[in-house]
Structure formats: C-alpha cells, structure tokens
Amino acid sequence: MSTPNQTQITARPKTVLTFSGGLDSTTLLYYLQAEGHDTLTLSIDYGQRHKVELDYAERILQHLGIQHHKTIDLHCMNDLMQGSSLTQPDIDVPLGHYEEESMKQTVVPNRNMIILSLAAGWAISNQATYIAYAAHAGDHAIYPDCRPEFADACAKAIELADWHIVKLIRPFVDKTKGEIVKIGQELGVPYELTWSCYQGGSIHCGACGTCIERREAFMQAGVPDPTVYADAAPRMTLDDAGNAEIHWQ
Template sequence: MKTVIVYSGGLDSTVLLYHLRDAGHELHALSIDYGQRHRCELDRAAAICAELGIPQPMADLSAIQPLLAGSSLTSPEIEVAEGHYTEESMKSTVVPNRNMIFLAIATGHALSIKAGQIAYAAHSGDHAIYPDCRNEFADAMATAIELADWEQVKLSRPFVDWTKADIVRRGAELGVPFEKTWSCYKGGEVHCGRCGTCIERREAFDLAKVEDPTLYADDAPKLETLRAHSWRL
C-alpha cells in the first residue's frame, strides 16, 4: 500500500517508518517545518530518508509559527520546561491543533499522489498531555479524512495503544538507528536529558532494556536522580 507518514525524525515516527517499511508499504515521508524550536529534527529526518531511499516531501509552514503561539515549541520567549510530561508545566509544549494541521496536509498529499493511507505515530503515553493524540481525536479525524474527497484515504495509528518502551523494543527488533533520531525540545547540539521528551526517551530505553545510544548533555541528571524526584513514566 502507498502510505504517507507524518515524519518528524523523532524516535516514534522513525520506528513507525521502519515498521511500515518492514510491512512492505510504499512510503512517502512527509516532514513539516512549522517554525518549531527543535527544527534540527528535520535534518535527522532528511538524513534517515536519504539513507533508506524513501521520498521525503517537505512542507514549509514556518510562516504560521506566530499563529501557533503560546507553546514553548513555537514561542521563543517561553522556556522549555524540565520534568516529565505528567508535570503540569509540560502542557506548555502543546502546540495548538498541531496534529489536525499535520493530518490535513498529509491527507491532501495522499490524495494528490493516490496513496490509500496516512499514518502517524501517536502512542498511549501521549494521551495524557496531548489532546490531539487521543483515540477520540484520531477516530474523529479518520471519519473526516474519509469524507474529504471522492477517493477514500484511511488513517493508520498502529502505536496508539503502545507505550514508549514498546516502541523502543520494536525499533530494536527492526535495527532502527536510534542515535540518528532526535527528541529534545530544546534543539541544542545534543539532547539536554532533562526536558520532558528527553526524560521519556531515557526511561523508555531503560524499561525496554535496550541500550540507549543517545548523546546527552554532560550535566544531564542520572535516571536514578530523575526517579528520586518522581519524574517517571
């Protein structure tokens, strides 16, 4: 099946890329620049797609950044909070309506190239903090997408009931080059190791019992320290 995958270059979407490739899908990896602070993820996405020989159309939506203000990912004056996603402060990383925008663009691209499916890597750990990763949202979007054109496009979210650790285990089975993926919302030279997405990434490797090849900042706290402060999955 020809499938458009919403692809950021992050751990989850990269495992999804390999997962669908292993299943024999003809993939088109749609990456989106929405003016995000951690735009370096797109460079990782481009490198991985080039290595795999997967087409990677890029949508430049950076001009809409001011319209999505109020998130630490789109408003430079708002600092990226540290701590786990369960912390109230991590709501500052929610980009208003991001997945609806992404899925709408992916649907248009899928229809233009006659792809029968679009896919994104929402997983169960996202549900508590990101409203647009909930099953209810995805179900509603799936219905809308099927009604958007005379040709039907399906919405696939195979990881929706998986934990982050499940995704890491699957990635290890598929030989995903985790060290080439990017998660950190601060967008520095290396992963900070202390923002919500870094902590989630570190604990997922630990729970999956898979070696974490990620390069973290020298001052990143040890996992034991994070757990002592109740920053855990």
C-alpha cells in the same frame, strides 16, 4: 509481522507518513517498510525550536533510501498559534517528566490536525491508501490531539474529504514508548540517527520532557540507549513500578 490496527493492509499499499525524525515516527517508518508499504514521508517546518529534528529526518531517509519526501514550510503557524514553548523563544521549555502540569506549555494548538490535513491532501493527490502517524499511549496525557477519540474523528473526516478514500492508521496508539523501542530494536532502527530533545542544540539536553521520556523508554525496554546527552542531564532510575525517577543534581 502484522500492523496492529483494525484496518486490513493490502499488498504494497501506498502510505503517507507524517515524519519528524523522532524516535516514534522513525520506528513507524521502519515498521511500514518491513510491512511492504510504499512509503511517502511528510515533514513540517513550523518554526519549532528543535528544528534540528528535520536534519535527523533527512539522515534517516538517506539511510533508508526513501525517495518520496516533502518538507513543508509552515512558519506562519508562529503568527497564528501563540503560547507554546516549542515555537516561542521567550517561553522556556519545561524540564522534568511529561505528565507534570508544566508540560502543557509544549502544546502547539491543533498541530496534529493541521499536519494530518496536509498529509490527507498529499495522500489523495497520490492516490495513497493510508496515512500513518505515530501517536502512542504516552502522548494522551498531555496532548489533546493525540487522544484516540481525536484520531477517530480525524480518520472519519479524512475518509469523507474526497471520493478517493484514505484510511488513517496509527499502529502504536496503544503502545508505550518502551514497547515502541522494543519494536524498533527488532527492526534494526538506528536510534542514534533520531532526535527527540525540545531544546534543540547539538546534543540532547537529557532533562526536558521528551528527553526524560526517551531515556525512560530505553530503560523500560532494556535496550542500550545510544543517545549522547549533556553532562548536566539528571541521573535517572526506574522505581518498582517501572517508572522513571529523576535525580536532579
């Protein structure tokens, strides 16, 4: 299996992965391990409502025996960047499909640039060759900092940030989430150990944008979904085009 990215991968490269414990970044972690990368993982506690994702990240790291991991406390982001339901408890997390206008409430301003900047600093300090992050095709509609042109600009800036050149790779940038699930199934990713729900809590709500997208991905991939969802989660089916139809109670 080869990395679907233009950058040529050398033998046993050292790579910093931005890692949330979610479906996408966990699949990318397994992908990098299968490709022989020496992977360092970086997680961010930015005061997110769904901080439980960091506990799931730890479970995955323990499961794989990953030794080089850091979790950075960035609660100060709450004071600097307002207006996101992911960090502001007085703003409700919208329900429904990701592409709906209300999902823009889940945007944390400039989040990926901040995270990638921290990853770049750690990568340079460790003489790493690559930074990897799991932006995928489905992210582009809602999150400006997941667009390919944003990542291209960040990649150029990171290369110019130090005399030691670090490359930014995003193997899933042209993949749908369903395709990512298929890759993960081949790699043996334990998806029951991953977290997606923006509501937080003890189980996935099954109704917020990330839960809907997660459920849709397993359905599109034809892979059994091991996730436990709340009893109140809406029923979902796929239409003739393979897109999710939500049947609210």
